[in-house]
Amino acid sequence: xxxxxxxxxxxxxxxxxxxxxxxxxxxxxxxxxxxxxxxxxxxxxxxxxxxxxxxxxxxxxxxxxxxxxxxxxxxxxxxxxxxxxxxxxxxxxxxxxxxxxxxxxxxxxxxxxxxxxxxxxxxxxxxxxxxxxxxxxxxxxxxxxxxxxxxxxxxxxxxxxxxxxxxxxxxxxxxxxxxxxxxxxxxxxxxxxxxxxxxxxxxx
Numbered sequence: 001x002x003x004x005x006x007x008x009x010x011x012x013x014x015x016x017x018x019x020x021x022x023x024x025x026x027x028x029x030x031x032x033x034x035x036x037x038x039x040x041x042x043x044x045x046x047x048x049x050x051x052x053x054x055x056x057x058x059x060x061x062x063x064x065x066x067x068x069x070x071x072x073x074x075x076x077x078x079x080x081x082x083x084x085x086x087x088x089x090x091x092x093x094x095x096x097x098x099x100x101x102x103x104x105x106x107x108x109x110x111x112x113x114x115x116x117x118x119x120x121x122x123x124x125x126x127x128x129x130x131x132x133x134x135x136x137x138x139x140x141x142x143x144x145x146x147x148x149x150x151x152x153x154x155x156x157x158x159x160x161x162x163x164x165x166x167x168x169x170x171x172x173x174x175x176x177x178x179x180x181x182x183x184x185x186x187x188x189x190x191x192x193x194x195x196x197x198x199x200x201x202x203x204x
Contacts, residue, residue, distance in 0.1 A: 002154060002156055003154070004144065004154065004170075005144060005145070005146055005154075005169075005170050005173050006168070006169040006170055007166065007167050007168035007169035007170020007171060007173070008144055008164070008165070008166055008170040008173055009164070009165040009167070009170075010156065010158075010162065010163075010164050011095065011162065011163040011164070011165070012159065012161075012162050013159070013161050013162065014091075014095070014134075014161060014162060014163040015091075015134070015161040015163070016161070017161070019087070019161075020136055020160055020161050020187055021187065022087065023085075023087060023088075023134075023136060023196075024136060024187060024188065024194070026085045026087060026088075027107060027136075027194060027196070029082075030053065030055045030082045030085075030107065031053055031107070033079070033082045034053045034054065034055065034059075034074050034077070034079070034081055034082055035053065035074075035076065035077065036051040036052060036053050036107075036109055037051065037052065037053065037074075037075070037076050038051055039052055039061065039062045039063065040062065040063050040064050041062065041064070042062060042063075042064060042066075042067035042068060043064065043067070044064065045063075045064030048062075048116075049110075049111075049113065049114040049115055049116075050108045050109060050110055050114050050116065051108075051109045051111075052106060052107060052108050052109070053074070053081075053107045054074075054081045054104060054105060054106055054107060055081050055082045055083060055084050055085070055105045055107065056081055056083065056084045056102065056103050056104040056105050057072060057081070057083075057103050057104075058070040058071065058072055058081070058103045058104045058201050058202075059071060059072070059073075059074070059081045059104055059106070060104055060106045060123065060199075061075045063075065068123045069123065070104060070123065070124075070201050084101075084102060084105050084198075088102075088105055088134075088196065088198060089101060089102070091132065091134065091163070091198070092132055092198050095132055095163060095165060096129065096130050096132050096165070096167075096198075097130070097167075098128070098129045098130060098200065099204075100129065100200060100204045101200075102129075102132070102198040102199055102200050103199070103200055103201045103202060104198070104199045104201055105196055105197065105198050105199075106195075106196070106197040106199070107194065107195075107196055108194070108195040108197070109192060109193070109194055110138075110140065110177065110180050110192055110193040110194075110195065111180070111191075111192050112138070112180050112182040112191065112192065113180070114177075114180060114193075115176070115177050115178060115179055115180070116176045116177040117176050118143065118145060118149070118153070118174040118175065118176040119174060119175070119176060120147075120172050120173070120174055120175075121166070121171075121172070121197075121199065122172060124199055124200065124201045124202075125201060125202050125203055126200050126201065126202060126203045126204075127171050127172065128200075128203075129167075129199070129200035130165050130166060130167030130168070130171060131165065131166040131167070131171065131197060131198070131199055132163065132164075132165050132197070132198040132199075133163065133164045133165070133166075133195060133196070133197045133198075134162075134163055134195070134196040134197075134198075135158040135159065135160060135161065135162045135163075135164075135193065135194075135195060136160050136161070136187060136188070136193065136194040136195075136196070137160055137185050137187050137188040137191070137192055137193040137194050138160070138180050138181055138182055138183070138184045138185045138188070138191060138192060138193045139157050139158065139159050139160070139180075139181040139184040139185065139193075140157070140158050140177050140178075140179065140180050140181065140193055140195075141155050141156075141157055141158075141177065141178040141179045141181070142155065142156060142157070142158045142164065142175070142176075142177055142178070143155045143175065143176050143177070143178050144164075144166075144170075144173055144174070144175040145173060145174040145175065146173060146174065147169075147170075147172045147173055147174070148174075149174060151174070153174070155178060157181075159184075159185070160185045160187050177195075180192070180193055
């Protein structure tokens with residue numbers, strides 16, 4: 001039996017097929033206004049294997065010069081991020097248990113060869129709110145560990161429509177994506193995986 005770290009919750013099949021299709025349409029509209037771009041690691045400038053964008057009053061970005069941070073505008077276009085759709089706000093209200101709305105929704109697109117190393121979500125000023133993560137498209141192998149690097153990790157598959165939450169004791173757990181399983185979902189016409197990560201950034 002898979003035992004997840006305290007505060008980490010996996011909700012399989014949280015979104016119906018219709019809800020997933022509707023959400024993909026909303027993400028396409030967001031990407032039309034705030035195009036996907038390739039972020040770079042701080043200091044080294046090494047490009048990440050995912051493409052990303054954001055919606056909300058703040059968006060998470062990274063580059064060689066200024067590193068990890070939140071800012072109110074797209075780093076390439078300079079335009080404000082589009083608002084978070086009502087459907088995502090409803091997901092937050094349903095699952096987060098937190099009384100204040102999210103300020104950022106990071107949109108990561110994983111092609112078949114993309115992955116994400118183990119990391120913590122700790123660029124926020126507020127760790128009281130959980131992180132709510134939504135999977136759309138191809139299945140991935142998700143890894144989650146403890147709050148210290150090098151601790152025990154467990155891996156499990158995330159399918160399209162699944163939700164993962166990191167909250168409470170698990171808010172700062174290390175986590176990442178080991179691999180994508182191509183052609184495991186027909187949701188995205190050209191394949192791949194979209195991950196939507198809702199976060200509260202500032203303290204209310």
